[in-house]
Amino acid sequence: MIKYKVTLSKAEREELETIVRKGTRPVSRVKDAMILLNCDEGDNATKYSNKVISDITRVSMKTIDRVKKKFVEEGFDAVMNPGKSKRVYVKKFDGELEAHLIALCCSKAPDGYAKWSLRLLADKMVELQYVDEISHESIRQILKKTNLSPGRHKDG
Numbered sequence: 001m002i003k004y005k006v007t008l009s010k011a012e013r014e015e016l017e018t019i020v021r022k023g024t025r026p027v028s029r030v031k032d033a034m035i036l037l038n039c040d041e042g043d044n045a046t047k048y049s050n051k052v053i054s055d056i057t058r059v060s061m062k063t064i065d066r067v068k069k070k071f072v073e074e075g076f077d078a079v080m081n082p083g084k085s086k087r088v089y090v091k092k093f094d095g096e097l098e099a100h101l102i103a104l105c106c107s108k109a110p111d112g113y114a115k116w117s118l119r120l121l122a123d124k125m126v127e128l129q130y131v132d133e134i135s136h137e138s139i140r141q142i143l144k145k146t147n148l149s150p151g152r153h154k155d156g
Contacts, residue, residue, distance in 0.1 A: 006039040006070040008115050013040065019080075031057050032079055046074045092131065098131050098142055105143060119141075 008016070019025060019033040038046075038053045050061045057064075071079045093101075104124055109115050118136035121143075125134055 002069075004035060004065070004072040005041055006068050006071055007042045008036065008045070008076075009042075013037070013042075013045075015080075020145045029080060031059055032067050035064050036071060036079065039064070039068055059128070092134065092138065093142055097125075097130055098146075100128075101125060101139065101142055102146060104128075 016033040016037050018039065020030060035053060035055050038048045038056065041047050048056075053059075053064055054061050067079060101121065105116055105121060110120065110124075113120065118139045121139045122134050122136045124152045125131055125139070
């Protein structure tokens with residue numbers, strides 16, 4: 001396992017101490033500041049073991065390792081001012097598939113059913129080979145955007 005050595009500059013240390021002592025900030029930022037302050041191996045710093053820091057801040061040892069790693073690899077700003085996630089979300093449905101779903105939803109329900117259910121719509125979309133697989137929850141979210149959600153209007 002790689003050991004990450006945290007060495008703070010005087011300005012970084014002062015900023016972290018300010019974050020810990022005063023102001024209103026998210027708890028996660030304050031805990032990250034406490035972790036970095038206690039992990040500091042710079043001049044005039046008292047370094048504590050991960051176990052002691054874990055007991056003080058009430059976070060797991062894995063969290064401490066993640067904060068140290070992020071500080072060493074990405075820098076001070078990356079830890080204290082995290083941006084949006086870099087994860088890319090891929091949509092299964094495009095406009096064409098939504099059009100097929102809406103057309104199917106507006107058509108007559110299968111024999112033996114008064115109206116379409118989300119699971120019936122999902123099964124029919126797979127049966128008609130519009131998609132390889134789709135959950136009823138995805139169907140619900142798409143129909144919710146178009147105000148065609150089954151059950152939106154109460155009968156009677």
